Amino acid sequence: MTNFDQLFHVLKSYCDIPNEELDRIKGLFYSCKLKKGELFVRSGNMTHTIGFILSGLLRYFYIDRNGAESTKAFAAENDFAVSYGSMLLNQPSAFSIEALEDTTLLYIHYSEWKKLLDSTSCWNVVARKVMEKIYVIKQIRESQLLLEDAQSRYLHFIDQYPGLYNRLKQHHIASYLGILPVSLSRIRKKIRES
The missing domain is CATH 1.10.10 (Arc Repressor Mutant, subunit A)
Structure with a gap:
């Protein structure tokens, strides 16, 4: 399975995407490798990319004023990695995303992602379903921490x-x-x- 086949398999699990749309995004995604300990997103910096994890393991974490770390989430193969709030609000990310293992990602610039969303309805379905999944995970996590x-x-x-x-x-x-x-x-x- 090629890198794009892996991405396409996940995207197609959200909705039926025409082959011409899948071919189109091949030119929009780039490959990147992170060594263990490297950051995909750094707290306090602007972020403009959405990553898709081909292999490896990432950790989302906050650092408080005393330097203590709090882990927000983990992401592994076939997960998306993003500080979406940072991009939507055009503000620096409140958290970092660190590679816990050597990690290979495909990534797309947020500006290109927005163009996709504006072009064809299938990408809106994908975006909505990804955000719904993230929302449910977040809600479950919050209730577990509180209850x-x-x-x-x-x-x-x-x-x-x-x-x-x-x-x-x-x-x-x-x-x-x-x-x-x-x-x-x-x-x-x-x-x-x-």
């Missing part, structure tokens, strides 16, 4: 990211759950013993 205890959040994390568990460091998982790594160790031990 569930740490152990329940951990079990939901395992369900939501089954293939990522072994690819992530414990402190990244703990940060995502809003707890300290030592608390995560206790939770994991309790689950193993029960």
